[in-house]
Amino acid sequence: MQKITTFLWFNDKAEEAANFYVSIFKNSKILNVARYGDAGPGPKGSVMTVTFQIEGQDFIALNGGPHYSFTPGISLLVNCENQVEVDDLWSKLTTGGKEVQCGWLQDKYGLSWQIIPKAFFELMSGKDPAKSQRVFKAMMQMTKLDIETLKRA
Numbered sequence: 001m002q003k004i005t006t007f008l009w010f011n012d013k014a015e016e017a018a019n020f021y022v023s024i025f026k027n028s029k030i031l032n033v034a035r036y037g038d039a040g041p042g043p044k045g046s047v048m049t050v051t052f053q054i055e056g057q058d059f060i061a062l063n064g065g066p067h068y069s070f071t072p073g074i075s076l077l078v079n080c081e082n083q084v085e086v087d088d089l090w091s092k093l094t095t096g097g098k099e100v101q102c103g104w105l106q107d108k109y110g111l112s113w114q115i116i117p118k119a120f121f122e123l124m125s126g127k128d129p130a131k132s133q134r135v136f137k138a139m140m141q142m143t144k145l146d147i148e149t150l151k152r153a
Contacts, residue, residue, distance in 0.1 A: 005058045006076075009068045010109065014061035017109045018050040021059075024092045028054045041065070075104065075112035082117065083147045089115050090144045103145040119147045 010017055022028040032051040036042035042063055050061045080086045096108030103116045123135040138153035
């Protein structure tokens, strides 16, 4: 197990969410499903946790009840190679969820994601601060990021 693992609290959709995420990303799989026993607090035999990997990164999803929910204060950032990958992930992750702004979205489980092309970081880290500011300003006007529009900024 990796030293630090992202732990996600769901009301009762941990297994469904894990299967959804694994279906979207390559190099991803379900590693383990643990079930509640006699001690509860969930019904005996129901899913307690699902350990899974997305692109080799470990996550644990818990069916912990309605006590907590996700906020945009924590998000998962995906570095995308190209516009095709941005478009594909955006389409899949916004299904049943919602588009936000600046490459951010919220999936149908309420988890926030940033779908960001590597080109954005390259453009922002260039030696021309005026260009970086134009790229940033262009990004602020977008929902899903568009690499060609960022390059033209």
